[in-house]
Amino acid sequence: MEKIILINLVIAIIFCICYSYQFLYVIVSLMKKDKPHQETKAHRFAVLIAARNEETVINHLIDSINTQTYDQGEVTVFVVADNCTDQTAACARKMGAIVYERFDQTKIGKGHAMEFLLNQMEKDYAPFDGYFVFDADNVLDQNYILEMNKTFSDGYDIITSYRNSKNYGDNWISSGYAIWFLWESEFLNRGRMLLGTSCAVSGTGFFFSRRIIEKYGGWKFFLLTEDIQFTVDNVLSGEKIGYCRQAMLYDEQPVKFQQSFRQRMRWAKGFFQVFHRYGLDLFKGSLQRNTSCYDMLMVIMPAIILTLFTLIFNGSMILFGDYTTYQDDLIMMMMGRMILNMYLMLVFIATVTTATQWKNIHTTSFKKLAYIFTFPFFMFTYIPITIVAFFKKVEWQPIEHSRAKTLAEIKEG
Template identity: 55%
Template sequence: MRTLEIVNIFIAVFFVAAYAYQVIYLIVGLVKKPEVPKETVMNRIAVLICARNEEAVIGQLLASVRQQTYAGQYVDIFVAADNCTDDTAGTARQAGAIVYERFNRERVGKGYALEFLLDKMEGDGKIYDAYLVLDADNLLDEHYIEEMNKMLCAGHRIITSYRNSKNFGSNWISAGYSLWFLRESRYLNQARMTLGTSCAVSGTGFMVHRSIIEKNHGWKHFLLTEDIEFTVDSILQGEKVAYCKDAILYDEQPVTFSQSWCQRMRWAKGNLQVFEKYGRSLGRTLGREHSFACFDMLMTIMPAVILTFLCCLLNGAAVIVSAAYKPVYLERIMAEAGFALFNVYITLFMMGFITVLSEWKRIQASGFKKILYSFTFPVFMLTYIPVTASALFKKVEWKPIRHDISKSLEEVRMRS
């Protein structure tokens, strides 16, 4: 019994020590906003889209790119139709994109598709000032490229954006994703930007200056979470990822638990891969000047949820053993376990609820659903425990997530 208490206290102290700095992020995200650059010049932007069987949604994305307030003559769209079995390529060409078709069943994943696309563009002599990476299911606010270009003109070489969702109100799963990305935008990346440390690229909606692509000799990040790998590698090279709060992107979230499990299994495995590849390098920077960004990324990729899983396993085993051999301790153990679970739920609920309140006007859903899904958000987050535990032991490969919400920007903005 005493051993169990010590282990639980140790794990609790570890989490507080490791992630207490994010309380500062929360306060900064609530009370301060980063400055928005004013002066701009027109840069030539290449929009890069890697698409696999995205015929149903890519047309709406391309329409939102064409409807930008940024001058169209400075923007070209390139699509890598990656191992497609539908008419993604034809739909993209019809909408005015330059399309390269790729068929490679061995090197599978977004990183390989980006490498292919950039190599093809270089071979055709297509060089741009910056490259905007999007997913086929995205939609862009009409000022998106204009706002990202302001950050580019201010000297930032890697820029990520505000990630909103097309389908917050579909169910508790899509809302769980949505709240996580909204929180990441407001209370992680915006706070990081305000405090002058590095932000993190999150999947889609990021811009990279030509000099970064040239320094890296194209795209060289191929782990299951190529976005996090790119972020960590860039920070280790001395780069700083910026955040543009006024560049708003909408993307589609999974609505079935099986899809969600598959996707988050890849994310969990990918973070483990990044930790294995870069964790030691990040650790070696601690204590040096300007090392906080490395510490922040180390905490981001560290598989801390494994400790949570072990804690649950240990407490569950204690309940079973007590029930069988020492029932006198059973009530106390169950009470402590229930109290710990309640504290975790409340912490996650407050995290989601604060995000809902602060981003209320930007969330495209009814008020009832916004409140309802604040209560289900902790449940969604707790399902990461079995997902990550499975990723430890299972071989995980990149698999496409089906997207079929074909809505225009105006339709998404209609609250449902």
């Protein structure tokens, strides 16, 4: 019995050693102010949108780009209508975007669509200074490009932005996503930025310069989580990814559990893929005291692995161990305490996020408070998702988007 207690203690210590550094990000984000920008320079930008059957929402994204405060003459919108069977291409062209249509059922996924789009642009257009990447369901704040250009002018060749939600108040699933993305933006990426380490790109709403695309000779990231692969590859090559807090993007989150399960299973499988390809290099970088390598290693080796090991270990002891009823109860109590501590930690994350980002969350006060307490349950669902992803073959599948909202409608809540 003493060995079981010792193993659980060791796991708890490992967990604290691995992830306690992130609370430094929280403290820094709460205490420090953002650094002032350097002199801003004008740049010529391309906006890249990979869309698959997005006729319902793509108009609002392009409209939010067309109404940016940044000089419209310096912004060109490109859309790849990827294996579309609806009117996505026609809708985008009507809104003034340059559209390429792609039909390829063998190379499926956002990474391949991005590669195709950049290759076509390279043939038809002069190089741009930088490239923005958005999903078709996004909507931008009117100052988004203006603010991102300031950070680009500061010398960052890769930048991620503040990721908000179009449909925070729909249910516990959409709010679960939204809280995590707000936490990731305001406390993880902002903390990294303030401490001078590298930030992490998260799915959509990011930027890379011409130099980055020339370094790779195009877009070369095709894993299930191409954003994390892009991040890790650049961190390993010495790039420092910046964060622009003032550039706000609104993203649609799933509301159906089946859809959410499928999407997050792809993410979990993608993390496994990235860890398999880059884990050893990140570990070597960590040994060389590269804090960005260590940080990214912790990102792609999520805490859920330690949690799963603890649950499986203690569950096995109860089922197969030769213990008394009292000892079984003691093991159950340890598991209960672990789950309670996880719940309280996640409530803490949701509370801090909700309190500090209150004005940016567009839903009723009641829902803002209620979803603090449902957030842990959303995060707990990663446990079965990760187990299934480990054993199952996972392929990229499109996520349906239906929340067609303007910026004004989003802010109305």
